[in-house]
Amino acid sequence: MRGLAATAVALLLAAPGPIARAGSGHERLHLRTSEAFAPCLAPALQAFTRESGLGVAVDVGDVDPPRGADVVIGDDSEMTRLLEGGAADLATSFDLGSLPWVLVVPAGSPVGSLAALAPEQVSVMGGRASRAARESLQAVPASRLRVSRNADELREARYALVPRSLAGPGEHRPSGVRPLMAVTAIVTDAPHPDGARALLAFLRGDRARRLLAPCLDPAPPEGQARATSAGSAAAGSFAQSVVDWWLPDCTLTHNGYNDPAKVLGKPDAEFLGVKDSYRGIMSLGQGGYVTVDMGDTAIDGPGADVRVYQVTGMEPVTLYAATSAQGPYNLVALREDCGERTPGFAPPERHCDFNLRDAGMAEARYFKIEDGEIYPCLAGGTITEGADIDAIEILNKKP
Amino acid sequence: MPCLRGISRRRPSPVPIVVSLLAAACGSGPSGPSASPTPTPTPTPGPVVGRYLLQITPGPGCALSREPLTFPMVAAAAGTSPHPGVQVVLDGNPSELEWEFLSENFTLRGGLGTTGDGVLSNETTRLWIHVIGTGSVTRAADGRGEVVSGTLMGYVALGRAFEEEGARGTCSARDHAFSLRAR
Numbered sequence: 001m002r003g004l005a006a007t008a009v010a011l012l013l014a015a016p017g018p019i020a021r022a023g024s025g026h027e028r029l030h031l032r033t034s035e036a037f038a039p040c041l042a043p044a045l046q047a048f049t050r051e052s053g054l055g056v057a058v059d060v061g062d063v064d065p066p067r068g069a070d071v072v073i074g075d076d077s078e079m080t081r082l083l084e085g086g087a088a089d090l091a092t093s094f095d096l097g098s099l100p101w102v103l104v105v106p107a108g109s110p111v112g113s114l115a116a117l118a119p120e121q122v123s124v125m126g127g128r129a130s131r132a133a134r135e136s137l138q139a140v141p142a143s144r145l146r147v148s149r150n151a152d153e154l155r156e157a158r159y160a161l162v163p164r165s166l167a168g169p170g171e172h173r174p175s176g177v178r179p180l181m182a183v184t185a186i187v188t189d190a191p192h193p194d195g196a197r198a199l200l201a202f203l204r205g206d207r208a209r210r211l212l213a214p215c216l217d218p219a220p221p222e223g224q225a226r227a228t229s230a231g232s233a234a235a236g237s238f239a240q241s242v243v244d245w246w247l248p249d250c251t252l253t254h255n256g257y258n259d260p261a262k263v264l265g266k267p268d269a270e271f272l273g274v275k276d277s278y279r280g281i282m283s284l285g286q287g288g289y290v291t292v293d294m295g296d297t298a299i300d301g302p303g304a305d306v307r308v309y310q311v312t313g314m315e316p317v318t319l320y321a322a323t324s325a326q327g328p329y330n331l332v333a334l335r336e337d338c339g340e341r342t343p344g345f346a347p348p349e350r351h352c353d354f355n356l357r358d359a360g361m362a363e364a365r366y367f368k369i370e371d372g373e374i375y376p377c378l379a380g381g382t383i384t385e386g387a388d389i390d391a392i393e394i395l396n397k398k399p
Numbered sequence: 400m401p402c403l404r405g406i407s408r409r410r411p412s413p414v415p416i417v418v419s420l421l422a423a424a425c426g427s428g429p430s431g432p433s434a435s436p437t438p439t440p441t442p443t444p445g446p447v448v449g450r451y452l453l454q455i456t457p458g459p460g461c462a463l464s465r466e467p468l469t470f471p472m473v474a475a476a477a478g479t480s481p482h483p484g485v486q487v488v489l490d491g492n493p494s495e496l497e498w499e500f501l502s503e504n505f506t507l508r509g510g511l512g513t514t515g516d517g518v519l520s521n522e523t524t525r526l527w528i529h530v531i532g533t534g535s536v537t538r539a540a541d542g543r544g545e546v547v548s549g550t551l552m553g554y555v556a557l558g559r560a561f562e563e564e565g566a567r568g569t570c571s572a573r574d575h576a577f578s579l580r581a582r
Contacts, residue, residue: 138568141462372529377497378494
């Protein structure tokens with residue numbers, strides 16, 4: 001990796017505790033997190049150390065790879081490959097809270113876009129978690145853009161687009177960029193698994209949530225039993241048959257979930273508790289797709305018209321729609337992040353919503369769902385490469 | 400299986416011979432004897448296989464350098480089911496830049512991607528890319544297939560060799576351009 005991404009800054013938050021006493025006398029828990037979340041964690045980690053006696057050292061930088069950490073905390077986009085590849089234990093993962101992006105401008109600046117307001121350089125946080133933020137600034141000429149992962153530099157910027165935790169003096173304005181979602185998990189080969197479990201148990205508790213609250217907005221409550229609250233799934237209209245599909249040969253060779261029929265019917269994906277072990281999904285690999293016949297017709301109605309259910313991470317999805325199986329298939333949305341938490345469903349179920357209006361269509365019955373992650377198959381380290389599709393649902397059905 | 404499957408817009412204008420070939424492949428072409436003069440047959444393109452030069456140009460609406468970036472690539476057939484495929488990878492470092500195409504009716508369509516490290520171009524600019532590309536295959540001088548003009552939809556970010564992703568700009572667009580020429 002380049003630049004500051006490779007520079008891990010270790011912050012010792014507490015003296016060695018019981019783990020150290022049981023071991024070499026110098027060991028402590030290692031938590032690895034990204035630049036955006038590091039400023040949010042100190043109060044909760046200090047409280048954990050006071051209560052448990054376990055010391056925690058915080059390394060700041062890319063969370064993937066975990067570089068010997070016991071626990072990782074990163075944005076959805078940074079955690080996807082860690083969790084799907086098994087480097088971090090999906091069964092232990094949960095959301096800590098979200099962190100909005102803010103526009104930083106000098107106090108009293110007129111209303112307007114950052115590109116229009118800034119007479120000088122615009123700073124933006126770098127890294128994998130900043131792709132959407134950088135895309136939102138794509139009107140700013142590259143010569144005026146400063147991409148940085150240096151927290152001090154970002155706080156000093158007069159004009160910036162940064163997570164709220166890295167905003168310096170000036171006026172902070174809401175941004176339309178998707179908030180970061182802090183997700184934590186235990187690293188699979190954590191040197192101190194007992195201590196790591198104790199830390200996550202603490203972070204799940206009310207006391208930790210209160211200590212994180214000034215920095216992270218509360219995460220929505222996790223879904224419980226899906227049958228009790230998944231109202232839309234019970235009454236919804238889901239894909240009925242596969243019209244066409246394609247996965248690259250490389251994907252067919254390396255992925256483990258290649259059956260297009262798994263996208264039919266209601267959402268039924270499950271993580272079976274063991275690395276790479278799922279039920280009810282089709283992984284789309286590198287740019288693969290599946291085209292389905294919904295049986296019913298979706299119409300352009302109030303709110304979103306179509307929902308795609310996808311599991312574990314927030315792999316992007318591209319959606320096309322048609323009124324006949326032969327097409328033409330119109331582009332509805334390109335590489336839409338598919339990581340919204342789905343109320344009433346247990347993790348790792350996620351979804352993304354689409355509006356037919358974006359394709360200029362009044363109705364559609366056939367949908368082509370295409371992988372938008374587009375990660376090189378030959379570099380993939382999992383058997384779930386690409387978006388992992390569980391189901392497709394019509395939200396606005398033609399009467 | 401639908402013919403001419405895919406998005407209905409932003410398809411690059413195919414050359415006339417490809418249009419006629421596509422129509423024939425779909426069974427929608429004229430049937431029966433024709434009174435018009437028989438056109439001189441144009442040789443069909445051969446397979447997309449062997450060594451190529453990939454050229455990528457960011458879309459015209461992107462506020463970043465539009466200097467084309469080039470990469471030496473190697474192509475090979477990749478499977479036949481459920482549709483025939485072609486794999487095109489960076490010569491020497493296949494997992495750094497990989498394109499997986501569906502190849503039918505003299506059209507290539509598929510996903511081109513890099514890892515989080517991006518890939519260094521011949522021009523020493525680093526490229527991070529996640530796009531779906533579409534292009535019509537025509538016959539190269541040596542008889543193989545090639546794409547002279549194609550379209551890319553998706554994410555492109557640029558940086559210098561040791562810079563952060565996007566340090567020289569980021570742009571998501573539906574009209575980035577590419578060519579894949581035989582070398």
